[in-house]
Amino acid sequence: MVAIYWRILASLSLITGFIGVLLPGLPTVPFILVAAWASSKGWPRLENYLLGHPKFGDDIRQWRGGGYVRRRAKYMATLLIGLSMLLLWMSQANSWLAIIVTLICTFVLLWLWLRPEPQH
Structure with a gap:
């Protein structure tokens, strides 16, 4: 049952992040990072997708690896x-x-x- 809450948080964060791609001023990467974090708690398939994503995967791995920001x-x-x-x-x-x-x-x-x- 708890996994559904992680999935909801991951989904909302991912949607907000993708809206940020279109709207100037709304950050994208922080929401994608939250989506990756939440998906690691209850949605491994989405986490793997985000880690393998050509645009966001490196940012997620760098953040997880030591809080690095390009x-x-x-x-x-x-x-x-x-x-x-x-x-x-x-x-x-x-x-x-x-x-x-x-x-x-x-x-x-x-x-x-x-x-x-x-x-x-």
């Missing part, structure tokens, strides 16, 4: 988060909301840039 992914995340912050500040959003979101995004980017990069 430099290109860091640049892309920085660019998209920066663009999102620019749009937020140009919008009619509440100033406090913009400040809080900006602080959170700054800490996320700091954490991301402190992740090790794979050695090729």
